[in-house]
Amino acid sequence: MTTLELAEFVQATDYEDLSPDVRDALKRRVLDSVGIAVAAEVADPTQVVFETVRDLETDGACTLWGRDGDGASPVQAAMHNTALTRYLDYMDSFLAPNETPHPSDNVGAVVAAGEYADRSGEDLLAGLAVAYEIQGELAWNAPVRDRGFDHVTHTVVSAAAGASKLLGLDLEETRNAIGIAGTAHNALRVTRTGGINEWKGIASANAARNAVYSAMLAKNGMEGPRDLFEGQKGWQDVISGAFDVDLTPGERVHDAMTKRYVAETYAQSAVEGVIELAEREDLDPDDIAGVKLETFAGAKLIIGGGEGNRYEIDNRAQADHSLPYMLAAALIDRDLSLEQYEPDRIRREDVQELLRIVDVSEDSELTERFENGEMPAVIDVTTDDGTTYRIEKEAFHGHPLDPIGWEGLEAKFDAIAGEHLEDDRRDELVETIRTLEDQDVADLTALLE
Template sequence: MTTTTEIAEFVQTVEYDALPESVIDQLKRRLLDSVGIGLGAIGEEPVTAVRDTVTREGGDAASLWAAGATASPAGAAMYNTTLTRYLDFMDSFLAPGETPHPSDNIGTIIAIGEAVDATGEELIEATAVAYELQGELAWNAPVRDRGFDHVTHTVITQAAAAAALLDLDHEAIRDAVGIAGTAHNALRVTRTGGINEWKGIAAGNAARNGAYAALLADDGMEGPKNLFEGQKGWQQTISGAFEVDLDPACRRVEDTMAKRYVAETYAQSAVEGVIELADLNDIDHEAVTEIHLETFHGAKLIIGGGEGDRHEVETKAQADHSLPYMLAAALIDRQMHNAQYEPDRIQSSDVQRLLRTVTVEEDPTLTERFENGEMPAVIDIELEDGTGYHVEKDAFRGHPTDPMSWSEIEEKFHPMAANVYEQEHRDQIIETVKTLGSKTTADLTALLA
């Protein structure tokens, strides 16, 4: 049975010098990708609301990215994580029963790292801890079908990563994880029915809570050390029985996908397939009478109508969790990026008409393929003259079976950060992340302040 002791032992075992080079390389890619996505969210209204809240609370220990302001470590963790999460462009684990976003940990790691003046190696170690623990919880302790949101995992991984950076002793790590996992368990209602903007902020809230739990433990606060196995504890009430196998080499990061499109995780293959069909055949969207998608259980459940009608789309929060909207916009615009979530684009008559032609069907065979490591999608587009187009996808560029190269991560980074920093500044951020093992957290945050 998994215990806080097991997690504490793991946190204390992870060492930079023992991490495989391939793992360190992937962790750096995840860091750069997350920073770029975060910079792309600067100025979004819900993000600004979080910034205003955490700056009003005060604090000067950690920087708010590209805001020219500071906050407490927990406040900066919330704001910076909100940045990395809000656009829905973050990375994901593709576990059968859960799809968390381990990049949700990056904002906290950098905030706590800055507060304690961590080295670049220590920053990478903490990132490795978070990705490994989040992956193991996703694969072995899914909570979605039991009514809890995946940030219920994230608050635990946030606490563990923050504990690593704070250099907490064994018992204090147990306290931090116990506080985080007992006090902060988010409900799945965040992503069901009529979705609102909290969907993009929930991870930031988990970041604040996880960071704060570790800070409390650092100051001597005790937590429920029997979090998982105790009477009415986490396993009894939230997850059911489970075991994790935490590897100090932290290879779970190699199972992470990076998004090619600004779209919900499970939409990536389908969006790529629709764009390929539209480009290859120069499809006139006005002639389309049906877009039919066959997909796997999770996609149908979350973004295909299983947890509420996804044809009623009025806001970004609804659009990026609607397969009908994403497929319609991708076919018309041959792209799925920030521009496709502007209010005028969402409300435009062409995309509103086309999304109502989209049908989504769950195929048990595709579910089995997803559970075996693919992200399958079968797409058929029919035109009013009877012409049909068909494509089948096993995965997409950025899937663990077809990962993005460094150059592709950089190509993704530049347009996201271009509204904030000039080319030379962006290049400095890239170089700092690539050489982070010989840098400090301060070197990175100086470029993000």
């Protein structure tokens, strides 16, 4: 894998190279991201990002989504808008055996670069295809989690590539942008271990900002390491190890899943399963003696206790990375949406007591099944009278094995954005995104002010 190889892929990929299925899938990724962003505008951490952007800039060519006409540079817009698409932990995920990044983290950066450069919707789709493909290939072939790096280490590279496409950089400028981004901005895994805090939901926004800044530097003549990946003490030597990629015009977008529930990626099947079990057996939470989840290695590691205590839950950032909390809340409420992450709900006695009798264990067979493309979960709920109820899942609705189409995504969009946008604005956004190849990037961002 060489830095030139990535830059050549960016240069070679245009809208005409994308299959109709890839174009459609990318548009659905945009709709999902926009809906999540609208709902995240009122969150305290995203407000902190907005206030910081306002402290640094008072005007600019790019729209700050949801901020009533406020503008900023593409760099700061990428930070702000990515914070919105990412913070609620409701975004898409790419499922690789040893890494699970969120390729929608690229959307804010690529849109900002496209708005700044006055690009078309076709250009935007090409840039998103580039970013999704690179993010997926890095996750699959060069996982960094076990080496102590966060998955946004991939994002800064993929977003820099997508931004370079929209900014119209030539081959050497693109190579420089990727070199700067990947050399200077490698994030540590400590973001998601131990006592998790709100930076978890903002780290990818920081990566998106750094990606666009790297591309802007390259656009204006800054040279970067030409051998980011292959050079001595470069990315492969220090971070990932040697690897190769097989780049296609955006086909990796089909490996991105849509979250059905507001929960960490690896929890989706388990949450869906416990809700189905609670409804099927009409379980009374007061009668539960124990909950046992058998899951795969990654879920146990990240949200089941392998990277820190997942039973001491006091805030949103801890709750959406705790299988015990998510299963307890879903069993009690028979839902796991934004309401289950309100501070009062998190701290309520019923869920705090139930989460402590949730046992999470890894099953090697389930790990093998996950590595072969499923997201399996086996859940046993035992009641006070000794009866045990079981449900087994191989995937969830939204997984690539059971994808959510336009109808489901529009329903999700209406559910999370409904209280923030009038019906006609939602309808206009959906139609603009559905026909993105006939629009300009500015047509989309004008609806996000």
